[in-house]
Amino acid sequence: MKQFISKIISNERIAKEQYSMVLDAAGMSEKATPGQFVHVRCGHDADPLLRRPFSIYRVRDVGGQKAIEIIYKIVGRGTALLAKKRPGDPIDVLGPLGNGFNINNPSITFIVAGGIGAAACYMLAEELVKKKCKIYYFFGARSKDYVICEEDFRALGCEIHICTDDGSSGHKKLIPDHLTDIIKEIPKAELSTAEIYACGPMIMLKKTAEAAEKAKIRCQMSLEARMGCGVGACMSCVVKCKQGDSFMYKRVCKYGPVLNASEIIWE
Ligand SMILES: Cc1cc2nc3c(=O)[nH]c(=O)nc-3n(C[C@H](O)[C@H](O)[C@H](O)COP(=O)(O)OP(=O)(O)OC[C@H]3O[C@@H](n4cnc5c(N)ncnc54)[C@H](O)[C@@H]3O)c2cc1C
Structure with a gap:
C-alpha cells in the first residue's frame, strides 16, 4: 500500500451518472490484483475529510506508461467533486488496498x-x-x-x-x-x-x-460497505460473519472487500 499524488489522464462520462477516470499510477499498477481498491481524496484539500473507496477497474498502458482506471457513479458530494476534475489535475490516492478475489482453477x-x-x-x-x-x-x-x-x-x-x-x-x-x-x-x-x-x-x-x-456453487463477493479509514483502524465498515456457532464482525477494508458468501450473516 502506498500513498501518492497521481495525475489524472482522463475523466469521461461513460453512461448516465457514471464516469471513467484514468490515473497515472506508477509504482502501484503492477501490485494491483483483481478486487482490490484505491482510497481517493475527492476534494482539493481535506474537504471532504474522508477518502472514498473505488475498485480498480483495470490497469492500462497509456503512452507506454502504466495507468489505472476507476469507474464511478455520482451518488453524493465526493463523487460529484470527482466528476469535476480535469486531465492534468493532481489527485491523492492510497492503494492498492484490501484482499481481492481468490482465483482458483474453475472450469x-x-x-x-x-x-x-x-x-x-x-x-x-x-x-x-x-x-x-x-x-x-x-x-x-x-x-x-x-x-x-x-x-x-x-x-x-x-x-x-x-x-x-x-x-x-x-x-x-x-x-x-x-x-x-x-x-x-x-x-x-x-x-x-x-x-x-x-x-x-x-x-x-x-x-x-x-x-x-x-446450486451448491462456491461464491465470493466484493462488498461495498460504507468505509472510513480504509486501512482497518476505524471499524466503520464491519460486516457480521459466522464464527463457529457464534458470529464476529469483520472489517471489509482489511479482511475484504472480497468475502466468501457462505461466511456472511445476511440480515
Ligand atoms: C471496496 C469498495 C469499492 C467500491 N468501488 C466503487 C467503484 O468502483 N465505483 C463506485 O462508483 N463506487 C464504489 N464504491 C462505493 C463508493 O465508495 C461510494 O459510492 C462513495 O464513497 C460515495 O461517496 P460520495 O461522497 O459521493 O457519497 P456520500 O455523500 O458519502 O453518500 C451518498 C450516498 O451514497 C451512498 N454510499 C456512500 N458510500 C457508499 C458505499 N461505500 N457503498 C454504497 N453506497 C454508498 C450513501 O448511502 C448515500 O446514499 C465502493 C465502495 C467500497 C467499499
Whole structure:
C-alpha cells in the first residue's frame, strides 16, 4: 500500500451518472490484483475529510506508461467533486488496498455485477481468461441508460447476460433469478468446479448468495460497505460473519472487500 499524488489522464462520462477516470499510477499498477481498491481524496484539500473507496477497474498502458482506471457513479458530494476534475489535475490516492478475489482453477465462472459493481469485476475476468475458463457475465441495471462496460467484457470473450428493471436492455428480470435459470441449463458435472463472483448492491448480493447455496456453487463477493479509514483502524465498515456457532464482525477494508458468501450473516 502506498500513498501518492497521481495525475489524472482522463475523466469521461461513460453512461448516465457514471464516469471513467484514468490515473497515472506508477509504482502501484503492477501490485494491483483483481478486487482490490484505491482510497481517493475527492476534494482539493481535506474537504471532504474522508477518502472514498473505488475498485480498480483495470490497469492500462497509456503512452507506454502504466495507468489505472476507476469507474464511478455520482451518488453524493465526493463523487460529484470527482466528476469535476480535469486531465492534468493532481489527485491523492492510497492503494492498492484490501484482499481481492481468490482465483482458483474453475472450469466455469459466473460473474454477477449489479450497476457500478461491474467496476470490481473486469480485472477478475481478465485473470479468468488467462486460465482459459468459460465466463458467463451477468450485468444488471435500472435501464439501458445505466448499462456500462458491456463491450469491455464482450471483448474478453465473456458470454454476456444483461438484465434491466424496465426491460429496456436485455431481460426484464433480476440478475440472481436469471443466474439461477442459466445454471439449471448446465449439466451438473460441469458445475463441480464452478465459481460465482459477485459485486453490487447488498440485496443483489444476498439473492446471489442464496442462488449459489441452492446450486451448491462456491461464491465470493466484493462488498461495498460504507468505509472510513480504509486501512482497518476505524471499524466503520464491519460486516457480521459466522464464527463457529457464534458470529464476529469483520472489517471489509482489511479482511475484504472480497468475502466468501457462505461466511456472511445476511440480515
Ligand atoms: C471496496 C469498495 C469499492 C467500491 N468501488 C466503487 C467503484 O468502483 N465505483 C463506485 O462508483 N463506487 C464504489 N464504491 C462505493 C463508493 O465508495 C461510494 O459510492 C462513495 O464513497 C460515495 O461517496 P460520495 O461522497 O459521493 O457519497 P456520500 O455523500 O458519502 O453518500 C451518498 C450516498 O451514497 C451512498 N454510499 C456512500 N458510500 C457508499 C458505499 N461505500 N457503498 C454504497 N453506497 C454508498 C450513501 O448511502 C448515500 O446514499 C465502493 C465502495 C467500497 C467499499
